[in-house]
Amino acid sequence: MDRASAFRLGECNSEVKVFLTGATGFIGSHVAQELSRRGAILRVLVRPSSRLENLRGLAAETVTGDLLQVDALRNAIAGCDAVMHVAADYRLWVTDPQTMRATNVTGTRELLRMARETHVRRVVYTSSVATMGFFSDGRIADETTPVSLANMVGHYKQSKYLAEQEAVAAARDGQEVIILNPTTPVGSNDIKPTPTGRIVVDFLNRKFPAYMDTGLNLVDVSEVAKTHVDALEAGRPGERYILGGENLTLKQILDKMSAITGLPSPTLRVPHAVAMIFAVWDQTITGKLRGREPRATVEAVRMGKKKMFVSSAKAERELGFRVVPVYAALRAAIEWFRANGYAPSA
Numbered sequence: 001m002d003r004a005s006a007f008r009l010g011e012c013n014s015e016v017k018v019f020l021t022g023a024t025g026f027i028g029s030h031v032a033q034e035l036s037r038r039g040a041i042l043r044v045l046v047r048p049s050s051r052l053e054n055l056r057g058l059a060a061e062t063v064t065g066d067l068l069q070v071d072a073l074r075n076a077i078a079g080c081d082a083v084m085h086v087a088a089d090y091r092l093w094v095t096d097p098q099t100m101r102a103t104n105v106t107g108t109r110e111l112l113r114m115a116r117e118t119h120v121r122r123v124v125y126t127s128s129v130a131t132m133g134f135f136s137d138g139r140i141a142d143e144t145t146p147v148s149l150a151n152m153v154g155h156y157k158q159s160k161y162l163a164e165q166e167a168v169a170a171a172r173d174g175q176e177v178i179i180l181n182p183t184t185p186v187g188s189n190d191i192k193p194t195p196t197g198r199i200v201v202d203f204l205n206r207k208f209p210a211y212m213d214t215g216l217n218l219v220d221v222s223e224v225a226k227t228h229v230d231a232l233e234a235g236r237p238g239e240r241y242i243l244g245g246e247n248l249t250l251k252q253i254l255d256k257m258s259a260i261t262g263l264p265s266p267t268l269r270v271p272h273a274v275a276m277i278f279a280v281w282d283q284t285i286t287g288k289l290r291g292r293e294p295r296a297t298v299e300a301v302r303m304g305k306k307k308m309f310v311s312s313a314k315a316e317r318e319l320g321f322r323v324v325p326v327y328a329a330l331r332a333a334i335e336w337f338r339a340n341g342y343a344p345s346a
Contacts, residue, residue, distance in 0.1 A: 016232075017041040019077050019120070020060075021067065021111070022086030026190045026197070027126060027182060029054035030225035031086055036060065038229060043076055045087070054189050067107030070114050078118040082232055085111055086126040088163075090156065090194060093293055097155040104159035109166040112175065122176040124231050127164040129183040129217065129242060130157045134306040138215060140247070142311045143181075143240045154299030164240075171238030178235030180228060183244040183310060186329045187221035188336035195300070199250075200333050202295070203257050204343030210268040211250045215307030218253065219245035220329035227321045234319050241319060246326045247309040253330075260331050261346065 018035055022028030023044035032055070035042055042060035045067075046052065055062070063076040067087060077083060089103040108125065115123050133147030152158040164179060171177040190197035196216075202208045224243050235241065248256075251269070258265035315321035338345050 015041065016082065017043065017080045018232075019043045019045070019063075019073075019080040019083045020086065021045045021084070022088070022126070023058075023060070024050040024052060024054050024191075025087065026187075026192070026194055027185055027221060027224060027228075028086035029189045030187070030221050031084060031228045032058055032060065034225040034229050035084075040229075043080060045073070045076070051191055053191060067103055067111065070107065070110035073111075074114060074118060077114050077120060080118075080120055082122045082124065083111065083115045083120050084124045084126075084228060084232075086228070088126070088128075088160065091293075093299065094155055097159075100155055101159045101162070105162045105166065108163040112166060112170045112177065116170075116175055122178070122232060122237075123167075123170075124178050124180060124228055124235065125164075125167040126228070127167070127179050127181045127240070128157075128160045129181050129244065129308060129310060131161045131164045131181065132242070132308075132310060134308050136306050138307040138309055140309050140311050143242060143314055156299070168238065168240075176237040178231045178237060179240045180224075180231060180235075180315075181240055181242045182224045183217035183219045183242065183308070185219050185221035185224050186326060186333045188332050189221075190333065190336070191340075193337070193342070197333065197337070199253070200257065200330070201337055201342050203254060203263065204261065204334065204337060206263065207295070208254065208266055210266050210270045211254060212270055212272060213249070213251075215247060215249045215309055216253065217244040217247050217308055217310050218326040218329070219243060220324055220326060222329070223322055223324060227315060227319050230319050230321075236318065239314075239318075241315040241321070242310050242312050243315055243321055244310045244312040245323055245329075247307075248326070249307070256327060256330055257334065260327075260334055 018040045023032040024046055036059055044060045044062055046062050046064055047066055065073050089100045094100050132141050133145035134141050149161055152161045167177045167179050184196040227243055254265045312323050337343050
């Protein structure tokens with residue numbers, strides 16, 4: 001069977017076996033559902049501490065393990081046609097950055113090694129738009145925008161950049177690795193929630209009294225999931241693909257949520273210097289002294305100095321990715337957070 005037919009899911013072939021990490025999380029749960037819908041045989045990695053709500057109703061074999069002990073996963077990965085590595089430690093505040101680096105960087109390198117050793121045909125690695133180069137003036141970035149480790153703000157970005165370099169190096173050495181770079185997904189099943197999901201939750205709980213002049217690219221998590229599966233067939237090894245939606249300022253995002261919910265959108269814009277002072281205070285008092293995750297972090301404020309505006313034209317051309325308005329995904333996120341007790345019902 002040639003490679004193209006091996007990954008043409010949802011058509012005549014339903015025997016493709018996929019090892020998936022991150023299925024209990026946000027993007028990963030949507031990828032799992034899409035793979036299942038197209039007829040893949042799923043084997044999903046769960047940690048002993050993982051919350052399993054996102055696996056309910058999913059036809060999949062679960063494998064308990066950890067990215068820090070990849071050798072123990074050899075039997076689970078062996079016999080699979082593809083590995084989809086979606087899992088990551090995605091936090092903007094950590095007390096032990098070495099743990100994050102071990103999961104994101106070492107875990108990725110070792111999983112790629114295990115895929116090679118067990119003769120897995122193809123790997124789709126979920127990186128992040130955080131590894132791209134951005135501009136302070138809001139210009140649009142793409143996969144060719146110059147960037148280096150020195151441009152990475154904070155432990156999360158640094159770890160994802162280094163992990164992506166592991167994937168690039170593996171592809172350069174002949175392994176079939178496709179790299180996907182989602183922007184900031186929104187939608188249902190954001191159980192932690194992610195930093196983007198916390199923006200929605202804080203807004204719904206009326207804990208968003210002011211905003212900074214910053215910008216994000218919001219993308220429907222369902223479109224991200226579909227393209228993960230499409231990349232198994234259409235992706236070119238070694239290539240990076242931005243998966244984005246709408247480029248929006250933070251104020252525009254808040255205004256969209258206001259239009260959906262009827263809740264007021266904040267009108268007070270806070271200068272970055274003031275936001276930084278609050279972040280330092282919150283990180284010190286809430287984080288270091290009280291041992292709880294702060295609402296504002298120095299890393300997030302530093303990241304906010306650049307508008308993370310991007311183009312997904314390459315993914316549209318090569319993977320059939322669709323750039324769609326984010327309104328429906330925002331509504332889905334709001335409805336899900338309310339239905340699951342993260343915020344008051346309407």
